[in-house]
Amino acid sequence: MSAIIEIRGLNRHFKTGEEEFHALKDIDLSVERGECVILRGISGSGKTTLLSIIAGLDHPSSGELIVEGERIAKLPDRHLSRFRGRHIGMIFQHYNLMEHLRVSDNVSVPLIPMGLTMEEVDRRVTEAMELANIAHKADQNAGYLSGGEKQRVAIARALAADPEIILCDEPTANLDRANARRFLEILAKLHELGKTILIATHDPIFEELPFEARMVEMENGIIVGRR
Numbered sequence: 001m002s003a004i005i006e007i008r009g010l011n012r013h014f015k016t017g018e019e020e021f022h023a024l025k026d027i028d029l030s031v032e033r034g035e036c037v038i039l040r041g042i043s044g045s046g047k048t049t050l051l052s053i054i055a056g057l058d059h060p061s062s063g064e065l066i067v068e069g070e071r072i073a074k075l076p077d078r079h080l081s082r083f084r085g086r087h088i089g090m091i092f093q094h095y096n097l098m099e100h101l102r103v104s105d106n107v108s109v110p111l112i113p114m115g116l117t118m119e120e121v122d123r124r125v126t127e128a129m130e131l132a133n134i135a136h137k138a139d140q141n142a143g144y145l146s147g148g149e150k151q152r153v154a155i156a157r158a159l160a161a162d163p164e165i166i167l168c169d170e171p172t173a174n175l176d177r178a179n180a181r182r183f184l185e186i187l188a189k190l191h192e193l194g195k196t197i198l199i200a201t202h203d204p205i206f207e208e209l210p211f212e213a214r215m216v217e218m219e220n221g222i223i224v225g226r227r
């Protein structure tokens with residue numbers, strides 16, 4: 001296996017007035033292709049900051065980050081968004097759906113810049129909705145869905161471009177336990193498909209994942225434990 005994400009000596013400082021806040025401190029993390037990594041830690045430990053940097057939504061203050069062989073912090077913005085669109089799917093706690101649009105339209109959004117034929121867009125959207133168990137709501141407006149269904153639309157949207165890497169930030173925070181368990185089942189399917197998955201969470205339900213995952217504990221911007 002080769003590392004799909006390689007992080008070495010990564011730091012992130014934020015300037016707040018005169019103060020400098022050190023949100024990530026000397027992070028080393030190597031994630032193999034097809035691996036599932038659970039980043040755990042209390043609120044404020046740096047999980048979201050780390051995921052945002054891996055997604056190229058934020059930049060490290062120093063250190064090295066290589067994703068799919070690219071030093072992404074060095075990519076110009078235009079290339080970075082294309083890179084992200086192709087390689088990274090993101091599932092966040094707030095789903096950011098376009099509520100007045102149909103489920104299938106929401107799922108097709110990441111495919112728009114890819115210049116695909118209508119048939120190819122339809123094929124990918126249908127496949128992603130089936131994988132995320134939301135195909136039966138394809139024509140419904142996203143605004144009328146339940147919380148669990150909205151999340152499944154967000155999952156389908158993250159999968160539409162068939163990215164190798166899936167990043168999830170507190171994905172079960174707004175779900176009841178039954179929907180959280182359904183989310184674990186979808187993750188198991190993605191794992192079987194060989195996706196590389198990183199999840200930031202403090203939800204103990206991830207102890208029940210039906211496949212092997214690596215636990216990485218964060219505290220105050222530092223990785224304090226791994227297993």
Ligand SMILES: Nc1ncnc2c1ncn2[C@@H]1O[C@H](COP(=O)(O)OP(=O)(O)OP(=O)(O)O)[C@@H](O)[C@H]1O
Nearest residue numbers: 014016021023041042043044045046047048049050
């Ligand atoms: N843009 C910013 N400016 C200043 N401080 C920031 C900024 N972004 C994050 N931080 C700080 O960095 C620390 C880590 O935040 P982060 O959101 O990564 O934590 P987290 O572990 O994901 O927490 P949660 O579980 O609550 O989402 C926090 O103390 C936060 O206030």
